[in-house]
Amino acid sequence: MVTRRSVLLGCLCTFLAGPVLPPAWAAAPPPAPVRIVALGDSLTAGYGLPADAAFPVRLERALRAEGRDVRVINAGVSGDTTAGGLARLDWALAEKPDLAIVELGANDGLRGIDPKLTEANLDQILTRLDKAGIGVLVAGMLAPPNYGKAFESDFNGLFPRLAKAHGSVFYPFYLDGVAGHPDLNQPDGLHPTAAGIDVIVARILPSVRTLLDRHAARTGARHP
Template identity: 45%
Template sequence: MKSPYFSYAAQGALLQAALSLAACQAAPDDADIANVAATPAPSPARPVQRVPIAGPKRLILAFGDSLYAGYGLQRGESLPDAVQDRLRAGGIDARIVNAGVSGDTTADGRRRLVYTLDRLERKPDLVMLGLGGNDVLRQIDPKETRANLAAMLDELERRQIPVVLTGMMTPPNLGPDFAARFNRIWPDLAKAHDAPLYPFILDGVLGNRALMLPDGVHPNAVGVTRIADRVTPMVEKALQAP
């Protein structure tokens, strides 16, 4: 896979052009676990199940923003749905609870993480953590973003819940200083907490009109499947870790 740093830099102007559109999205209440917007997208083919489902039941919490919530997609087309489909196609008895909330910053996620975990029927076997995109849109100080993500990882570590991180990166026109401070957050925290990291969630999708919604910021249903194809092996490996 080519460097996510290169691919994001190449598409920085496109992302910046879409900032005003994305910044206008309204965030639903914390109780809205699965956000389904009105704009439909073409439904991709679901993976064909080839392996009988077996083994222990696995509960995964997908905790993030609109890129997890499935903004602009039909119900069942979000990234957590696509990852769940692929895990089950591989014979893993997994269920993913989608706690993606459109518009959430890392500060919003920090405020609702404990509440969300406590509402689950049991401790999850894994958390997919994907926040930070709205911090970029609002140009929040990377120091705050880092502190919020670190606090969430500390809480998950305290509860002995493993994590897979899906990272975010800045468009280059925000300046080298901002980019240097922001882009290091995920690699640094992944190393500190020994967490698998997918460095840039929109790698290989951002900038491809066939894979994005008209806003140029969110993937369409086909784009989601491309992301899921790359993220699912990391999730599967994390579930199998001792």
């Protein structure tokens, strides 16, 4: 005989046997790493180095050692000029970066390309990144001395000028502490050794922290 009490007990057992759903906060996925694309030439790509010694790899390692959840994407191509960087910007943006480090111009300087063209190319790159909402660190470069003082002045001045115009974080000289030091460069005297890359990372790190902190302030993300 089915009684009211047995029906209630059956309903209670069914309820208790049902799936137990976690609270909404427990189901939220962890935040994704901050994606930084390093858009550059051979100095970024890691020319002549093992893959794990390239600038993006060493920079990511240094940032993760500080507890920062980041992924640094190697978008360096050996031999690239600012025109080449501009031409492949869509490819770099396909990586969906949150931030960018732009290290381009060394090959323009070595080839004696008119600094006005270099500046125009970089300006277009920075404008595209601005429109995409991607924070930028501009890594400056210094001209070789063999093209004269006028070229040197025009070339060296374009990087801080562009960084200021676009509100980018500015690191004055990518090869600071490495250029002119034979023990930190490969036999060609142009490309850093693994030890040279470590010097670059250590010196640029405060500027990258500034870039990340700006991103955190803008998005509400938290970084150590």
